Amino acid sequence: MEKPVELNHSECTGILRPIRDALDVLNGKWKLPIIVALTFGEKRFSEIAREVHGITDRVLSKELQDLTMNGLVKRTVEDTFPVKVTYALTPHSKSLDEVIEALRKWGVLHREIILKGSSGE
């Protein structure tokens, strides 16, 4: 009996990490809806809050921080009025388009397959 080959495992961990990263960036109920809201142009906090139905300020704030830290959203403060804070998608966020499109296409295909009940046979 030889030792099981673990090379695979460490190799795959390396392959898995970026996939995990990507999934994490998009994960959660709200990240995509927020991104979609911003594809129609830059918006203020309360505009996003109004557009993404059901989200609370607390969660929106946190999600915007996440997206900003991930370089997908740019936060801009003008100290004119009380304050005006606008959020906009960054150029980097454009690179997500392919990923999102791949996910969408697969989601549609998957739904068909599941509904057909053919379970991949």
Place this chain on the structure above:
Amino acid sequence: MEKPVELNHSECTGILRPIRDALDVLNGKWKLPIIVALTFGEKRFSEIAREVHGITDRVLSKELQDLTMNGLVKRTVEDTFPVKVTYALTPHSKSLDEVIEALRKWGVLHREIILKGSSGE
């Protein structure tokens, strides 16, 4: 004042649903590692448990059920010995390859961008 235009929203909900579906299918700490384990051929429950380090039986069982329900994994029971249950990837799971590759590529790109600190500018 007019009612805010909600057409966008419902349209986008429709677009978002398959994306959500796809993300859900891959989500969680263990789905990808399990899929990877099975790419090297069909395996028994305890083999997967051994290969996917850190997972508990309870969680593995649930994840395999999820994957099976989603038609990505096929469960086969032979009632020979105590019982022999094998799990294997289905043809449908192959269709995930493009998605996974898109995620992986983006994950790598994303890591570069974040490390450069250029935050998408």
Place this chain on the structure above:
DNA sequence: AATAGCGCTATCCTTTTAGATAGCAAACCG
């Protein structure tokens, strides 16, 4: 003066997810 809008943050609570531990029936091994 009272109210409402702005962009948050703080506190609390519920739901979801996952880890830890144990057990079970059947059957083989010694």
Place this chain on the structure above:
DNA sequence: CGGTTTGCTATCTAAAAGGATAGCGCTATT
């Protein structure tokens, strides 16, 4: 007989995600 392997399931707990509510400093409107 006692112990082990197999493929789970049950119960309990911990941690994470997300919702509800409230409040803050500031100002323009009423």
